[in-house]
Amino acid sequence: MTAPLARFRPTNLIHGADYYPEQWRHVPGIWDADMRLFPEAKLNTATLGVFAWTELEPAEGDYQFAWMDEIMDRLHASGQRVLLATPSGAKPNWMAVKYPEIRRVGENGQREPQGFRHNHCLTSPVYREKVGQINTRLAQRYGRHPALLGWHISNEYGGYCYCPLCKASFRDWLREKYVTLDALNDAWWSRFWSHRYTAWEQIDLIDEYIHGLRLDWKRFMTRQVATFIRQETAPLRQHAPAVPTTINLMGHYDLYDYHELAPEVDFISWDSYPVWHGQESAATPHWQIGLETTFLHDMFRAMKPDEPFLLLETTPSQVNWRPLSPLKRPGLHRTSSLLAVARGSEGVCYFQFRASRGSNEKFHSAVVNHDGGNDTRVFRDVRDLGQLFQKMQPLLGSRARPVIAVLHDYQNRWALQEMQSPINQQKKYFETCLEHYTPFWSLGQGVDVPGQSADFSRYRLIVAPMLHLLLPGTAERLTAFVENGGILVTTYLTGYVNETDLCFLGGFPGPLRKLLGIRAEEYDALPAFRQVPVEPVPGNRLGLAGSWAAKEVCELIHAETAEVIATYAGEFYAGTPAVTRQATGRGAAYHIAARMSPEFLADFTAAILREAGLVSPLPTPLPVGVTAQTRTADDGREWLFLMNFNETPATVPLGPGTWYDLETAQVAPAVIALPAVASCILTNRPLP
Ligand code: GLA
DSSP states (O other): OOSOOOOOOOSSOEEEEEEOGGGGTTSTTHHHHHHHHHHHTTOOEEEEOTTOHHHHOSBTTBOOOHHHHHHHHHHHHTTOEEEEEOSTTSOOHHHHHHOGGGBOBOTTSOBOOSOSSSOBOSSOHHHHHHHHHHHHHHHHHHTTOTTEEEEEOSSSOOOOOOSHHHHHHHHHHHHHHHSSHHHHHHHHTTTGGGOOOSSGGGOOSOOTTOHHHHHHHHHHHHHHHHHHHHHHHHHHHHHOTTSOEEEEEETTOOSSOHHHHGGGSSEEEEEOOOOTTOOSSTTSOTHHHHHHHHHHHHHHHTTSTTSOEEEEEOOSSOOSSSSOOOOOOTTHHHHHHHHHHHTTEEEEEESOSBOOSSSTTTTSOOSBOTTOSSOSHHHHHHHHHHHHHHHTGGGTTOBOOOSEEEOOOHHHHHHHHHOOOTTGGGOOHHHHHHHHHHHHHHTTOOOBOOOTTSOGGGOSEEEETTOOBOOTTHHHHHHHHHHTTOEEEEETTOSOBOTTSOBOSSSBTGGGHHHHTEEEEEEEEOOTTOOEEEEEOTTOTTOOOSOEEEEEEEEEEEESSSEEEEEEOSSTTTTSEEEEEEEETTEEEEEEOEEEOHHHHHHHHHHHHHHHTOOOSSSSSOOTTEEEEEEEOTTSOEEEEEEEOSSSOEEEEOOSSOOEETTTOSBOOSEEEEOTTEEEEEESSOOO
């Protein structure tokens, strides 16, 4: 990063939409209508220019900005700010034909035909140069435009390219990293199945059986995207240094290590498309979608924990790319939007403002649909939220400030994906992180979801589920965290491999063995019909009582110096430790050796929260499916968002203390009645 950070500090809660005026340039009356409908929908921001390259440069070097000049001015006149996109997410046909090297090559070695989008080579110097040229012109022309709020870099970077340029660049990167082939062969354990490389050129296939190679390829591809972003942003920073940049990330996407991309931009955005009302199994309660969406907000926010983030895309109602997309039920639009704000988003934007007339996304919902007016349910939902956002202005600048972290790490996720192991069909890394996160959500405790390279010193409690791969320094930093008074929780499969996927020798959990005071010897893989009871040790220091079930994975551990909190009560390993605690310095490290039932996780989490002295904002337990999330202002004012994600009503007692309702400015009742999928915003000080 060369340029100083531009800060993202909007003066309004952002309420915006992706806007494609170029699709309607030749249709009379549409731009006029749009300039009326934007403010009518209580929107204040338009994302402009995503995929607009052919309209900006219809032939090589023939730049056509007149239409964008006009629409920028008109948006400004109608009270809108603009997030201006760089157009690299879709390349023009003329470019793909003239410069075949910019077209991506698949894993099968075949160059892709021009089609779809997000299909450029990440390495091609020609493509990088073309992007640099158009970005420079955009920056020179619009960098000082009064409507400009920020730069939206490309769109949802994605995919890998396996072309000769990328492979050659990969080999250069490896040379720099390992210096010698011997070092590389050792790091990748490539004598296995006679894969040892004796010349750099032999590194060609991204072989799924060499896990160290696979991890390095993913790191390299992440690096290519990072340098691509750096090249994209350089002219923007040069010509408009005060205008912040962002990239829009995707919820479950894991081809890149997003933590490595975050430093390249000034603020994080993400695109959220949960399957509201459409869960695959009738047995999955609706609130779990709210839970998972909260987790993702917490993950993206934690990529820059001191900065606000932005929910840059969500649908006003349905998407058109899933097998089935139910309409958003009444209340959901408001509640899912407030969830984003509760977790630190400075607003909500939609894909898309006006539904396109043709091609692939014409039946994706939009603020303005094909009838073109404002008399629709979706338009009213959007407008109502915009009106509410106006009332919510006082909370702008407040932050979610969690002191609890549930780690989710991309490189660890890759290692678990690649791993061939006794639990291939039930690795469930993401699901496990979510299971450990659930009790905090249910208790109204705010959580960050950072990776293993995060600054741990900001937390008091860290839960690190299945931290199988330890990057250099992680064990030392976790040790320092505990010594300084932190509480750490690890689980089965922690500390098995190093950065290049080589097993730690001398006993798992490798470099965490001393901190946890245990040695993990082997783990059992349980089929669905077999569960193992786990029982607390009488008089254990957490005060745990009862009995719980372990499922799917049971690690067999020895408590070397750790205190045993619970033991297995079944199978041939009955009586051996299932949960341990090791005190170190001013803190303690717990290890949960088995995949435990939700009941155990609820009991255990409540106990360690007590140990950490972290109290919930409201009397607990909250009703199932209800969460309470807090934003705190610099002056200490709290904004408490109460959200019911059940499709049935719920009541929430507020307990002692006075809360004020943001919408009525009145003292809130002692018990809040929330209808189905509903929300309210409370604050602990009177409203002005
Ligand atoms: C993604 C893209 C948008 C659009 C939406 C549709 O998020 O960024 O361009 O295709 O999906 O849901």
